[in-house]
Amino acid sequence: MFRLSRAAEYAIRGMLHLSCKSDSEALGIEEVSKAQDVPSAYLAKLFQLLAKKGYVRSFRGAGGGFALAKNPKDITLLEIIETIEGRIFLNDCLIREGYCPRDNVCPVHDVWNEAQKKFLDYLNNCTFEQLAASARKKQKQKG
Amino acid sequence: MFRLSRAAEYAIRGMLHLSCKSDSEALGIEEVSKAQDVPSAYLAKLFQLLAKKGYVRSFRGAGGGFALAKNPKDITLLEIIETIEGRIFLNDCLIREGYCPRDNVCPVHDVWNEAQKKFLDYLNNCTFEQLAASARKKQKQKG
DNA sequence: AACATTTAAGACCTTCTTTATCCGATTTTT
DNA sequence: AAAAATCGGATAAAGAAGGTCTTAAATGTT
Numbered sequence: 001m002f003r004l005s006r007a008a009e010y011a012i013r014g015m016l017h018l019s020c021k022s023d024s025e026a027l028g029i030e031e032v033s034k035a036q037d038v039p040s041a042y043l044a045k046l047f048q049l050l051a052k053k054g055y056v057r058s059f060r061g062a063g064g065g066f067a068l069a070k071n072p073k074d075i076t077l078l079e080i081i082e083t084i085e086g087r088i089f090l091n092d093c094l095i096r097e098g099y100c101p102r103d104n105v106c107p108v109h110d111v112w113n114e115a116q117k118k119f120l121d122y123l124n125n126c127t128f129e130q131l132a133a134s135a136r137k138k139q140k141q142k143g
Numbered sequence: 144m145f146r147l148s149r150a151a152e153y154a155i156r157g158m159l160h161l162s163c164k165s166d167s168e169a170l171g172i173e174e175v176s177k178a179q180d181v182p183s184a185y186l187a188k189l190f191q192l193l194a195k196k197g198y199v200r201s202f203r204g205a206g207g208g209f210a211l212a213k214n215p216k217d218i219t220l221l222e223i224i225e226t227i228e229g230r231i232f233l234n235d236c237l238i239r240e241g242y243c244p245r246d247n248v249c250p251v252h253d254v255w256n257e258a259q260k261k262f263l264d265y266l267n268n269c270t271f272e273q274l275a276a277s278a279r280k281k282q283k284q285k286g
Numbered sequence: 287a288a289c290a291t292t293t294a295a296g297a298c299c300t301t302c303t304t305t306a307t308c309c310g311a312t313t314t315t316t
Numbered sequence: 317a318a319a320a321a322t323c324g325g326a327t328a329a330a331g332a333a334g335g336t337c338t339t340a341a342a343t344g345t346t
Contacts, residue, residue: 001303002145002262004234004255006334012251028292037245042335048294061343062291077254091147102180107277108155111220112147115265119145122258134250144332149305171321185306191323204314205320 008084010038011046015080018056019072019132026057026065046084053083073129078120080128090116151227153181154189158223161199162215162275169200169208189227196226216272221263233259 013036018027029047033040047066050056057069068075082088091112093100103109156179161170172190176183190209193199200212211218225231234255236243246252 001148001228002231002233005144005332009234013249016251030292039335041337044293045295045335051294058293059343060291060293060341063344064292064342066293077251085144088145090145091152105278105281107274107281108159108220110277111266111269111274115262118265119258119262122261123254126254131250131254134253135248138248138250148303173321182306184308187322188306188324194322201322202314203312203320203322204316206315207313207321209322 002090004081005085007042007046008081010036010043011050011080011084012077013038014043014047014066015050015055015068015075015128016131016135018066018068019075019128020135022068022072022132026059026063026067028065032066050080050083055080055083071129072132073127075128076124077126077128077131078123081123088116088120090119145233147224148228150185150189151224153179153186154193154223154227155220156181157186157190157209158193158198158211158218158271159274159278161209161211162218162271163278165211165215165275167210169202169206169210171208175209193223193226198223198226214272215275216270218271219267220269220271220274221266224266231259231263233262 014032017032017036021027029040029044032038033043036043047056047058051058051066051069054069055075056066058064058066078088089095091109093103093106093109094112094116100106100109157175160175160179164170172183172187175181176186179186190199190201194201194209194212197212198218199209201207201209221231232238234252236246236249236252237255237259243249243252
């Protein structure tokens, strides 16, 4: 099934929340999880992954929490998804050159290759700066 | 995970096999499954689904088997995938207008919407006539 | 120094989906 | 009537997804 996992969806929401308040101090996991409607223990774990990959910084202890480790304009949607889900391959035959024994014969391989390239490009051109700006605009229209 | 299921992959192989021999009579499930390296009982079940949706015709009894029910140029990759996997939604929030309670606020929704449109368009422009032609060409280069 | 708060890390569990297999029933040809 | 195929449903094993819990470690507050 071609569907984004909940884990990645949650991670995106978390990153978006931090992006919208990037000037502020670290935010506690409870605050983020409540605001974004995500199970807090689960989100904590996802943030740990994002911390390891250098997308967020964590601060332990009282008053601690998480904050972006980069400028939102330097974080793309694709990066966050792949941090959580691992590398995206639309089809197993794309995992690496020569992985699929049917490559020489199979005409569908090329189709997937092209589809994947376009798909990843698109997601990689979407930064959290853009998303945050868009979120602020939506918020304004609503209020 | 954004990955094609094995079931859909198998169905595509089966349809491709039939497309390459579309002028011939019905082919037995054993022949197709061996040629395409797919478990025959599994492929049989997939073909049943494809038969229900009108992509193949089945012939019971001795000498029976399956044959395309349409011209390969009128069958697209997307149709076969969706017959096996159900409708494709890159993200739950796209399942239908108003499904996602966060639509008003969430800026990522629009990104997915656009990505999905491009993705489906691409797959829907790929017919089995094209695939079969491409397969024949590859076969020739090899032999 | 003791305590409360908060993340870190990993074990664990439950549920759902995927990927099949098997078997008896049905249909068709010979 | 016998043989060859698909039909259709039950079932099972394996893996992934989604989430909880617990203990440890770090930090700030009293």
